[in-house]
Amino acid sequence: MRIGIIGAGSFGTALGFNLGKRDNQVVLWDRKQEIVDEINTLRTNARYTPDCLLEGDIRATTDLHEAASGKDFVLLAVPSHVVREMCEKVRKFLDKETIVISIAKGLDPQTHGRLSVTMEEIIENPVVILSGPSHAEEVAKSMPTTLVASSRNMAAAEKVQDLFFSDTIRVYTNDDLIGVEIGGAVKNIIALAAGILDGVGYGDNAKAALMTRGMTEIIRAGEAVGANRDTFYGLTGMGDLIVTCTSMHSRNRRAGILIGQGFTMDEAAEKIGMVVEGIKATKAFYELKEMMGIEMPITDQIYKVLFLGKDLKEAIKTLMLRDRKSE
Missing domain, CATH: 3.40.50.720 (NAD(P)-binding Rossmann-like Domain)
Structure with missing residues (x-):
């Protein structure tokens, strides 16, 4: 070829x-x-x-x-x-x-x-x-x-x-093109958040919760634009989420670690030396969720940390103290 x-x-x-x-x-x-x-x-x-x-x-x-x-x-x-x-x-x-x-x-x-x-x-x-x-x-x-x-x-x-x-x-x-693309994009936001947790010094409990609830956000975003829910339990959803949230090869996770350690978004991106897609995805999906009324609390808080200067630990506290609900 x-x-x-x-x-x-x-x-x-x-x-x-x-x-x-x-x-x-x-x-x-x-x-x-x-x-x-x-x-x-x-x-x-x-x-x-x-x-x-x-x-x-x-x-x-x-x-x-x-x-x-x-x-x-x-x-x-x-x-x-x-x-x-x-x-x-x-x-x-x-x-x-x-x-x-x-x-x-x-x-x-x-x-x-x-x-x-x-x-x-x-x-x-x-x-x-x-x-x-x-x-x-x-x-x-x-x-x-x-x-x-x-x-x-x-x-x-x-x-x-x-x-x-x-x-x-x-x-x-996979013929679910919408699901494949949305899964690949939103997981970068969650990977950035996973790195932030690592940088702050939180442990496995927090990361497991983040990845699980992050999957919920991926599914919500995907279904809102017409994706098949089952796609997100496959390689381009769960598989991609696992690899980017847990590996040091992930530039999104590495950038998140730096942000969690106190570097600004721009400083972290400069240190990584390559495009950090999670930063761009956070802005895009924040604006999309606002426009379409999609519930994406993790994306919401990451956006406020990156673009509005919200304190990291305050953002995490906001997520932890959301209204009580059944899973």
Whole structure:
């Protein structure tokens, strides 16, 4: 297969590594010439995937035309707030039958809509969302990983399933595109909150409660926009929530730890050095819940901590002292 990957960050490079070693032709695009040069000369991308030697037919470029034209698949390995921009830039290069895949987990900041909707408004190609509990650090080391391919075009989703399916990456399909996207986005908020609990110094009891009640918020948000409840008990809901709330690979959890230790939101994001999707998701889903009347108390308090300066322990006390209710 001929594959273009837009974004040579950690996940884009890790997936490129897995595809390249299986006799596919992979072109990685990145804005930064130094990253492109390192991939082409040393076969490494030390900043994002240290200790990973890129195998097979992989080359890098700063030319979007080279990365996107004449491809069977184009993978957008960019943050959620960049998906709209990249779709607008690559659409003129896409062949009619090219399947466009996105791995971003979030909402379009301009519309608060799902990313697949934004993509389909801009490009005419089949759009597939690839999600699931998957840290790039482990994908790059060929550790067993499961993913989910979802689309309004399930034939395209099955082609993506075939593309990535291997002895180290198992891919499922799911036709509940709404649920897959909402689960992947809201879990970043809960992971940020989990890190905050760690940073403050709270224990396992608090984190277990947060993850469980966080799942309730994910389901509420999803059902409000038409998702299937069962999706959230699968890989793109519960699976993704577990991995991002418990792993130090999770940049959302790591950013939360820093915030819990007293760093500001901006300071934490700067120290992480990569996009912290949970911060953007908190703002987007706070505004969405206000607009649609969805009960999301954790999201509400995280928003007030991040954007309104509320004291962390006061926010936690607010959650603990909410009205008594049956679970």
